[in-house]
Amino acid sequence: MDKERDYSINLDVKFGFLKLIDIQAFESQVTGNWVNQTLCRVNDCVIRVGVFQKGEFHWHKHDKEDEFFFVLHGKFRIEIEGQTVVLEKHQGFTVPHGIMHKTSALGRTTVLMVEAASVTPTGD
DSSP, X not given: OBTTTTEEEEOSOSSOTTOOOOHHHHHHHOOSSEEEEEEEXXXXXXXXXXXXXXXXXXXXXXXXXXXXXXEEESOEEXXXXXXXXXXXXXXXXXXXXXXXXXXXXXXXXXXXXXXXXXXXTTOO
16 A cells, blocks of 8 residues: 555455456445555456545556556546546546556546556556
């Protein structure tokens, strides 16, 4: 947990192969402000779920890895230099590597993320 920013970023794989993943059950157990959990690994990528209360993540970038966000519930803002995108339920957006970005939850929001297993969620 990043105490300065109140993030809970869990890189451990919660579900191995051939395991049922129930996002709704996971969501219902989350009480933290900014929880990011690695669900599973698929080849060289990880699938993560973020459950966020209203708030924002810091500006950061990933030097070598792209990052995909898909909103399951709520609204999620992604700011990049010169552009702001607000994702609603069932919308997605890919941030290419090397681009500074900042994400914000506009109320309780659940986001599915797909990225290389090598990515450092807080940025390079």
